[in-house]
Amino acid sequence: MTPALPPAALVPVPDPIPGPWGWFQALLLLTFVVHLLFMNVVLGTGVITLFRSLRTPFSPNDQINVDIRETAAWVPRAMALAVNFGVPPLLFLQVLYGQFIYPSSILMAVWWLGIVGFVMMAYYGFYLYGLGHAVLGPRRTLVAGISVALLLVNAFVLTNNATLMLDPARWTGYAASPGGTLLNWGEPSLVPRYLHMVVGAVAVGGLFIAGRARLLKKAGGPVASGPHGPQDWELRITEGLKWFTHATYAQVVLGTWFLLSLPGPMTRLFMGGHGLATGAFVLGLAGTVLALVAARQRRVWLATGATVGVMFLMAAMRAVLRDAWLAPHLNASMAQAAATPVVPPMVGQDGAAALFVVSLVAGIAAVWWLVVIARRSGKEA
Numbered sequence: 001m002t003p004a005l006p007p008a009a010l011v012p013v014p015d016p017i018p019g020p021w022g023w024f025q026a027l028l029l030l031t032f033v034v035h036l037l038f039m040n041v042v043l044g045t046g047v048i049t050l051f052r053s054l055r056t057p058f059s060p061n062d063q064i065n066v067d068i069r070e071t072a073a074w075v076p077r078a079m080a081l082a083v084n085f086g087v088p089p090l091l092f093l094q095v096l097y098g099q100f101i102y103p104s105s106i107l108m109a110v111w112w113l114g115i116v117g118f119v120m121m122a123y124y125g126f127y128l129y130g131l132g133h134a135v136l137g138p139r140r141t142l143v144a145g146i147s148v149a150l151l152l153v154n155a156f157v158l159t160n161n162a163t164l165m166l167d168p169a170r171w172t173g174y175a176a177s178p179g180g181t182l183l184n185w186g187e188p189s190l191v192p193r194y195l196h197m198v199v200g201a202v203a204v205g206g207l208f209i210a211g212r213a214r215l216l217k218k219a220g221g222p223v224a225s226g227p228h229g230p231q232d233w234e235l236r237i238t239e240g241l242k243w244f245t246h247a248t249y250a251q252v253v254l255g256t257w258f259l260l261s262l263p264g265p266m267t268r269l270f271m272g273g274h275g276l277a278t279g280a281f282v283l284g285l286a287g288t289v290l291a292l293v294a295a296r297q298r299r300v301w302l303a304t305g306a307t308v309g310v311m312f313l314m315a316a317m318r319a320v321l322r323d324a325w326l327a328p329h330l331n332a333s334m335a336q337a338a339a340t341p342v343v344p345p346m347v348g349q350d351g352a353a354a355l356f357v358v359s360l361v362a363g364i365a366a367v368w369w370l371v372v373i374a375r376r377s378g379k380e381a
Contacts (some may be wrong), residue, residue, distance in 0.1 A: 007125040007169040008329050014099040019353045021096070025319065028092035033315050035089055038082035043155065043198065044205020046075050046126065046148045048243055067236065071209060072144070073130030076123050092116070097165065100326060104165035109180035111157045115306075118157075121149040150196065159194040163187045166325040192258040199250050206243025207307060210300045213237045226298040240297045244303065248292055262321070269324055270317065277320040284313040299348065 017024060049072040059065050093101055105112045117126050125147030129140055136143060164170060164184040186191055213236035259267055269277040291306035 007167075007171070010103070010168045010171050011329050012099045012103065014101055017095055020298040022351075024092050024096050028089055028096065029312070029315050029319060031085065031088035031092065032161070033308075033312050035082060036311055036315070037204070038078050038085055038200040041078040041206035041208045042075055042082050043148075043151050043201035044203065044243075044247075045071060045208055046122075046144070046151055046205070047198075047202050048205050048209060049075070049126075049129070050141070050144040050148045053144050058138045058140065058299040060137075065133070069133040071212065072126055074212070075131070075147075079123050079126070080117070096228055097322070097326070100168070100329075101161070103168070103171060104161055107171055107177075107180065107182040108157070108164065111181065111183065112161060113156050115157050118150045118154040122147040122154070125150070141187060153203075155198055156194055159197060160184045161192065161291065163193065166322065168329050186188075189258060189261040192254060192261045196251065196254045196258045199247050199254055203244045203247035203251060204307065206240045206245075206247060207300070207304050208240070210237045210240030210244065213240060213303060214300050238298065239299065241298065241300070241303070244307075245292060245295050248288060248295075253286070256269060266321060269320060274320055274324070277317055280313040280316045280320075284310050284317070318362040 049068060052068045052071075055062055056068060062260050106289040125143050129136070129143050129147070133140055160183050164182070164187075167184075167187065168185060170186065171182075173186075177183075217233035217237075259270065265273075270281040287306045287310040291303045292304060293312065294300075294302035
């Protein structure tokens with residue numbers, strides 16, 4: 001009988017990275033948070049749209065139905081941005097952790113490739129919801145439900161890969177699922193991590209609805225109607241902030257569950273075992289309290305700013321956790337202490353790095369120009 005390979009032997013030899021580790025780690029952190037913002041708007045606003053459709057009788061000329069439709073119309077727009085801004089962090093992840101993310105993606109290739117179809121179908125579902133609201137009638141709820149279900153499946157696949165890449169010992173599950181359908185069901189942190197992400201998206205979706213209403217009110221938009229008669233945009237702000245507040249309270253419970261589901265050494269990183277992780281955790285809690293207080297005082301932009309700050313801190317904690325989790329599985333020549341970054345060998349490519357920076361700046365300028373032109377023409381889509 002052939003003895004089983006140790007998990008470290010399953011990890012391929014890493015490719016050299018073309019520049020300093022810290023540069024790519026910083027770019028990964030920055031671009032991931034931008035992607036996360038748009039992704040949360042998509043999923044969170046989609047979930048809230050589904051609930052609003054369920055509890056609001058359809059009437060094409062009712063202002064609250066118009067508001068639901070116009071809010072839902074932002075989902076495919078945000079989805080397009082989420083997909084585009086999802087490419088950079090995926091590329092940086094492959095540069096830094098390619099020896100982990102490539103094998104895990106191959107082992108669950110059916111699901112991993114399926115996310116393209118899930119996202120496209122959800123995109124067209126919400127596109128149809130926004131444009132064909134009157135034609136769909138009461139069936140709009142079914143369309144929204146299918147689209148949200150696809151997004152939730154997509155999030156579950158992404159969470160699976162994010163956890164599977166961290167534990168090469170679980171890659172041996174390929175023997176039981178050789179068709180590229182491996183899922184990381186045995187990982188204790190899988191479910192709380194998934195729920196933590198989904199409910200967090202709902203909180204951001206609530207902030208998006210409140211912020212949109214605030215902007216429309218300032219711009220002198222049409223008066224909205226509530227379920228009990230004509231009301232102003234303050235009703236939409238209240239609704240969005242309620243979603244944000246309730247989802248954030250749920251996040252506290254789910255975040256605690258997620259933290260306790262981690263292996264003991266990983267949990268202790270945030271309990272004083274690692275300076276950056278512990279500091280980010282404490283600041284994240286303070287930022288969460290600030291966001292909740294701001295929401296209670298109806299200060300939408302302060303709550304939004306605090307939430308974005310918390311997302312940056314959570315992304316930093318995620319990076320520390322990832323490095324600590326992967327450290328035991330590195331090749332012997334790269335093995336470092338558990339709390340130090342994983343550093344593959346580096347081959348400087350200054351010309352390629354300079355070309356990337358120039359392209360990045362030009363790309364950001366082009367996107368900004370497109371947004372300005374769209375706003376001037378009144379055709380944001």
